[in-house]
Amino acid sequence: MKGILKLAYKLLINDRAKFTALLVGITFAVFLIVQMTAMFSGTMKRASATVLNLGASVWVMDPAVQTVANTIGMPDYVLDAVRSMQGVSYAVPVYTGVALLKLADGTYQPVSVIGMDDSTLFGRPQLIKGKLEDVYGENAFIAVKDAEFRKLGNPGVGTEFQVNDHRGVIVGVASVPSSGLFGIPTLYTTYGRALQYLPNPRFTISYVLVEPKRQADIPAIKQQVQATGYLAVTRDEFIDRITDFYKYQTGVGTNLLIMTAMSFIVGLSISGQTFYTFVLENLDKFGALKAMGAKRRELILIILFQTSFTALTGYGLGVGLCVLLINLARLRLPDYAALITFWNLALGFFMVVIIAAVSSYFGLRKVLRIEPFDIFRG
């Protein structure tokens, strides 16, 4: 069996022009498919950064909220109501908003501000400089060291700025799992200071973050929250909600689908046609093999091996090219939002399998139909 596979391998790669054309087609298709979906995954991860970074199990919000960026304030009684619900271990408020900072050099910089519950500091980031308790100090803020950090002038502990004519001072530098989507730095402070320093509407709680006593309590908590006219979702459901918003209500999803489909069609066309031509050119040789005594399953094995080998090589090259491009892009653009996930790779692989299967089908159909007698007849 190994000998037949080696024969198939040599027949394939020794035809360098066709093999290259096949590889280019599949590599290009995989690259586009993985790149498109990686950009989408990266964008979605950034869009859900606050949800990922704060890490609460259940989020209570106004039902009209679609993304973290567009919060609708809730009255304080919602927090009290949630705290009194059955199955709730604890619940804390969180504030999310945007402020305009005046930096020491006089330039203005918009920032995302997250106000953590004063008493628990629930959702606090991991400090890499400074002390957490200093956030209770006067005018204290913690700066997040992510891709946007440099826009604050790379501040250290003690760096001062102005926010709405209030003095602010950096008391710590922290890291978080994910940067935000909109390319602005993030500051953490206490919930009370956020309300005090930033202009606010009547209702001020952006979200109530809930930790249930047990996972099994979540459905009951959701029902109780719904009875108050608000919405409770788990962390994963909130991320899905944000993803759905970008997918279906901004056109991002449709564009992605179109680009992915186009990549697939381009790859399928190039590879399918090239492989078919490859088979046609060797058709008389396959007929000769049949005449000499090659069995049907051996011819199937040769064709399947050739398409699988090309598809897997093209897949590896396509993924490698995508990783290379993303890393090169990040050298120049630290904010570049592209993330290769298992699902991106699985989708790319699935599409490559389809390309290989379709190419094999047309090649096999031709090879299995050739009669050895046609070889004698010329």
Next chain:
Amino acid sequence: MPNLAIKATNINKWFGEGDARTQALREVSVEAAFGELLYIEGPSGSGKTTLLSVLSGILRPDSGSVSVEGSDIWNLGQDELAEFRLHKIGFVFQDYHLFPRLTTAENVAVPLILRRMPWGQAIPHALKYLEIVGLEGRSELPPVKLSGGEQQRVAIARAMVGQPDILIMDEPTASLDGDTGRVIVEFVKTKFLNERRFILIVTHDARIGDFATRILRMEDGRITGVEKGVS
């Protein structure tokens, strides 16, 4: 006939349908013994290639039977028939049908690979046969770098490498000049033919007729004459 290699009885074969239906073989019966070099001669369209295909297990006749070494080959299943061809018959096709992307040695090794011989054993074996046909220095070249006569010899080496009992050659001299054609047929007769082997050559090249032990003449799907050749 003693030492019978092939026996075909009352073979009929039609092609096409309706008005286009034509009979390619009409009640053809042939017997051939091991040790023979049998020619089938005749004009184009006389049914030579059809008969060769039926006798070698490639084309199923519409009626009649073909026995090779006493076994009716058309009672075999598809895979068994393939096995029969792989082990019993060596083919030399008119256009050689060598793989242009394989080296000469790899081309010769193909029947051994199909017999599941490991690549590492098949290539040295193929090299021996290339030596037999006088192409030992050409083993790493692709067939396109060889002359027509050399390609023919590669095809012969490929047909012989599995040491089959029967060698079937379709118009072996069609693309060769007269001298080369004679050299090739003489070479095959010398190197392959013995008491346990049989060679069947389809040709309409009168220049090589003197090598045959027997010549069957065909016309319009029938055997119209038998000539005794050299012994």
